[in-house]
Amino acid sequence: MPSVPLIEESAASPEVRAVFDDIKATRNTDWINNFWKALANDPATLHRTWESLKEVMAPGALDPLTKELIYLAVSVTNSCSYCMASHGASAKRLGMSKEMFAELIAVVGMANETNRLADGYRVPVDERFENLF
Amino acid sequence: MPSVPLIEESAASPEVRAVFDDIKATRNTDWINNFWKALANDPATLHRTWESLKEVMAPGALDPLTKELIYLAVSVTNSCSYCMASHGASAKRLGMSKEMFAELIAVVGMANETNRLADGYRVPVDERFENLF
Amino acid sequence: MPSVPLIEESAASPEVRAVFDDIKATRNTDWINNFWKALANDPATLHRTWESLKEVMAPGALDPLTKELIYLAVSVTNSCSYCMASHGASAKRLGMSKEMFAELIAVVGMANETNRLADGYRVPVDERFENLF
Amino acid sequence: MPSVPLIEESAASPEVRAVFDDIKATRNTDWINNFWKALANDPATLHRTWESLKEVMAPGALDPLTKELIYLAVSVTNSCSYCMASHGASAKRLGMSKEMFAELIAVVGMANETNRLADGYRVPVDERFENLF
């Protein structure tokens, strides 16, 4: 059960409908997934989140699939079931194969393991790692 | 201060030295970073972790840079300072530009935000997202 | 399925019943929610947790609603489904409107995002932020 | 050491300077904290994050102090040192007393404890908690 009712398109205010329409146009689909229907209870957050997501996930120095893989890796690390499901689907649509998914999960698992090894041993940062850019 | 002393190469047992040598050969470097010097206190974990990492990070369906970006995204999400520093350096060595790093951080931030929005609204998984593969 | 059976009031030992009675009296209700019925398997933890919660959530420098909002924000960040549901209900009982809930979720999302931005960029603490009180 | 150099106002591009100026005007200060100087390496993220933060933290159904307390509670739960320091300072500026801070920390601690108790006992959500609004 969601915390708030899902707002269907037919019941959406003009403000919400405008965001829904942009989601459908941008993604070239006629379907709105539940995440946006839940956010529609708070039109300001719906609008801000969609605009931010559109900007962040647009092609740039990283291509859209790589961005979705990163998104999925974070969602698995945070154990967000909805986000794993929705961003798994997005990544697949952009070309993630079953083999790529399996390797992603393996890397995520390994990173979570060595993150704790490094923390548990309180490993000091090597001097040559101090400045990244 | 690390939890245990860092084991320098000059003080390493033959078992540890063999892993250190393989790290240097695989990475084409003559340098061992602190993570491995800390793990060297537990040769079994040192050996197992290195062998696992080598296998997981090898080129496969995902290329090595994409794997390092995923590793870095997890490390940022877990706030592991050492891992951010070391995997940031690895990603840079494999070609991550400053622009790619900035986009990665932006995606990680966004994913952490929407993970909580989806959880907070307890959004139910859409039926069409239920099976990934 | 819970890890342990839920202890109903009718089956409660005198020690457990005393805590249940205090919960009902303090909250002015005749109903015990599942959290306490699960803890009742470990009467010492039931008693200690209830006493602590009563003390921590009592009006003080912060009012009870603000405390529940903070509790809810933590529960969303930890993705604790049960706690989101129960503390959401408590906050609503104390006056949280749907608009307040939506703003809380938005702040929680934003905080989770910028927490990762600050960690990812390893931003050093400004000198004037070093002493809080 | 930050991952990227901090961009001082004197070295800022016009795009970055415009955001810095709006931060100073909005906060009625002549000082920019390190978080924004780090984000300035990625002007798009700087601009988007500031606009989002300004919108999310504006007075609404929740007052600005309550929003800062929620922000601080999330930052403590995520162990984000920078964010604890900066949002602690913001909350103090808006009226958080030492007593309020201490109560906030106590609630955050308690919530983190009971979140794990509820998860560990796998407590099922009570039917009457299922719909929040």
Next chain:
Amino acid sequence: MPSVPLIEESAASPEVRAVFDDIKATRNTDWINNFWKALANDPATLHRTWESLKEVMAPGALDPLTKELIYLAVSVTNSCSYCMASHGASAKRLGMSKEMFAELIAVVGMANETNRLADGYRVPVDERFENLF
């Protein structure tokens, strides 16, 4: 719904079957739990994970029950439902009583609470705690 189909023994490749057989022999059972059936979609990860787990969980300086209790404590802290269920069962098989389970949950809860108190107050590490070994 799992992300990938569960691979039953009857449909397993020889490589997967060899791991399944070793799991059954090592655990003295004729049953494979779902975790391994999911990993079987990625035989390399299945093999590596099983070999690592077998090595890490073998009796050593810590006995197998203590190791399972630690595993369970981490799984509760990470809110991993599957892992709580499977490692709870493993710990019980090795001798964890209901009382031991309840005490474990209480310690996990307490640790999660004081972890946030220490972080929230930004408590500096005492000099005499700096070197562990």
Next chain:
Amino acid sequence: MPSVPLIEESAASPEVRAVFDDIKATRNTDWINNFWKALANDPATLHRTWESLKEVMAPGALDPLTKELIYLAVSVTNSCSYCMASHGASAKRLGMSKEMFAELIAVVGMANETNRLADGYRVPVDERFENLF
């Protein structure tokens, strides 16, 4: 820098001093570590936390060393530097050898890895794992 000043024994109020004295008597030491000196800014939380900790960590179905190992495992998973340092020292005082520490870290790492594998593959809980006790 701590968020609040550390309260030294010489400056402690009678209420705080009573807790400090009990800590010293219970632990058979004449030394108070920084955690308690920070909590002393909030005498109610100091008192409640110490009483809870004393109760939770007392010998029961689990011995004190096992409890400290669990505490340490949680603290590593949460990356709480102070807690790793202080509970590492407590565990060592109770008999944790360097070998036991290394095995604990290895188990914690492994659990963090497989927690993400199970979540990432969304592995359904096996029916026979559903009831623990």
